[in-house]
Amino acid sequence: MKNLSRLWSNTAVRIGLSVFVLLIGLGTCAPWLGTVDPAAMDSSFISVAPGVAGEMTLPDGTEKQHTFWMGSDNFGRDIWSRVLYGTRVSLAVGMTTALLALSTGALLGLLAGYFRLVDALLMRLMDGLMAIPPVLLAIALVAALGARFGTVVLAIAVPEIPRVTRLVRALVLTLREEPFVEAARALATPPALILWRHILPNALAPLIVQGTFVAASAVLTEAILSFLGLGLPADIPTWGNIMAEGRIQFTQHPSNVLFPALFLVPAILAINLLGDGLRDELDPKFSKRT
């Protein structure tokens, strides 16, 4: 409890977390925030300006009084609805990717840091992975595996894994020399328990910090992939998809790109801010604890 209140007292954590929670809230409450089905098209509302209102025909044939707060795209879909539902997908991609990259990277890093033989093999593999440009690797993976939620997450996570692995490995290399770890060895604690009980908890703080940066970059990479037409299928709204479709009409209707960007930019900023704040509070090098 005391630790949590200490975290909350950091301004960067407070701002970052607030914006992040607000975005999650917007995404979760999308159905009740004046939205319609994000896939619903109405040919009578093609590329209308932000603020236009009228009776919109939904796919099931019913009519609904609807205000296009952010205008509509060239298929007559409501941008506001698409951006809000897109928030769900974009943030989900970010968090799932972070979780996948962290857990895999942590596992590999623990093994590499503690067992010499694994280290030699694993780290060469990671070096190889790191030599490939991340977006290129992601494109190749999506191209090979097909564009689904799972594969997109995997494609974005894989290039991040070597970075997490290296971080954890470096932490393990220092932690394994700590007297409390050596004492555990002297007490006959088996390696798996040493890693789980003594090393991992002490590596967690930097790992969480790294996680926020992975999440931020994942949201961005997903947008880039979608923008290049290699992300999730076009019928699933994500911030990147909406911008990609808006790009065609950018000069006439810049709002189609600007509104999702208005969500994307603060989201990235907030997650990075949260990470910076957490690092200041959690990372021992910056710790002000006595």
Place this chain on the structure above:
Amino acid sequence: MAGPILEIERLRIALPAHGDREFAVDEVSLTIHAGHTLCVVGESGSGKSVLAMTVMGLLGRGLTPLAGRIRLGDSILLEEGRRLRESQWRALRGVQMGMVFQEPTTALNPVLSCGEQVDELLRAHTGWGRKERQSRVLETFSQVLLPNPDRIYQTYPHQLSGGQRQRVVIAMAMILKPALLICDEPTTALDVTTQAEILRLIARLQADEGSAVLFITHDMGVVAEIAHEVLVMHEGRSVEQGKAASVLGEPREAYTRMLLASIPSMVPPPPRARPGGTQAPILRALGVSKTYGERGWRQRHGAKAALSEASLAVWPGETVGVVGESGSGKSTLARCLIRLIEPSAGAIHWGETAVEGLSEARLRPLRSKVQIVFQDPNRSLNPRYPVGKSLIEGAINFGANAQDAHALALELMDRVRLPRVALGRYPHQFSGGQRQRLAIARALACRPEVLIADEAVSALDVSIQAQILDLLRELQDELGVALLFITHDLRVAAQLCDRVVVMEAGKIIEEGPTGELFRNPQRDYTRRLLAAAPSLDRLRESAHVGLLETDPAAPLFLGDSSPCAS
């Protein structure tokens, strides 16, 4: 110069809110005259370093001077909470006051050569030309008795020994002949023999330059060696203040007496009746070596022996001391004996079983026999694991069930005299001494036959150190566990150990019963170690001259013959 060089009046410095006390330094006054050394002595957290930092103008954030006045020569550094401007302070540092820090390794910049670092100071504070500066640096290097100043000038800090590095730091502090030299634990990180040399050097420079010295230390032995006057601090307050001879000789305050009583004497107690005798040793090393080397693709080259051909045996119930300077291979020996590292050669027996070359998995069932306690209490317990669970980790690993383990944890807490309710707490909620008690309890939990204590009391304050030593003695009497006690502090070894093994450069060079070895050392190295250990006995026996007499070439300074005796 008339009047004191440094004058501090009723200095009060606030700690950040919610600390364990309100003031870091509370109403402390002191004066130091030219040519005099004032030792500020106290345990950790007494505020003695804050005092030094305040004078240097290097107070950390959160520490605010509230009241008091500091005068250095003609400058008022601090008056009623108003500090000198940073630029003015900078002009004084190095010129009017020099500082020697505890850890010479971090006090020097690793990417600049020693000469460049000292030169930087001259460039900042003098308008001298390059040639002039260089000759002054070389002159100062030879003044601090660095061998081959020309080479040291080009050398980087990591290429020097700890003592040499500290000499470079001293050169930097003294090169502009400041009126005040502040030394903050300058010898704590050094070996005893090096410590003696550095203390002698500081005394000699002071005599030559007539500077005032503010010397911060926790070691009463060092105080006895070097101080003219003493200020004893406890929790930010001045407990006792006065001439060294009177404070150390006839202390008035109970706290001072307690500090003095906690210092182990160099005179070993009479040997105790050794248990066993005919039994087999429970820990044995035969010709154990450990070689480190840069590993090439196919073979090792540039191999360096950290330990060569060490043989030793520990019998049940006895205490064996391993003493030597840092780098003598004591810790390497300990870590080989407990098989945290694998020896390159030689045999190690735990009881009857040979354990060298056994795999980690094969070792695990045997590990309950030998346990270890490390030096740094802050790092020997997992900070994210409740201490109660840490304590019983060993017992659980050796098959105890949860109920027995809990009972054991309670018993252990009683044994090391910590409250039972503290079992659920985390290590940071304990003090250093308490943490060391926990580490001992954890090691005892799996009923070892040998407990290796690797500098287990070296990081503790003397009063805490005395308590831990008492605890170890008592536990040994009750449990009959043998102790292998590794220390650089001969005073501790003298008090605790039945036998002492002396190590130098990875080799065991001498061993014998403690009393005999201390009375009649056979090797020069042992004699030097014994002579260098700072001790109160010396003050009591020969009033202050023991250390300085050992080098007739060095100009002496003596407490009673110094100028300005007030």
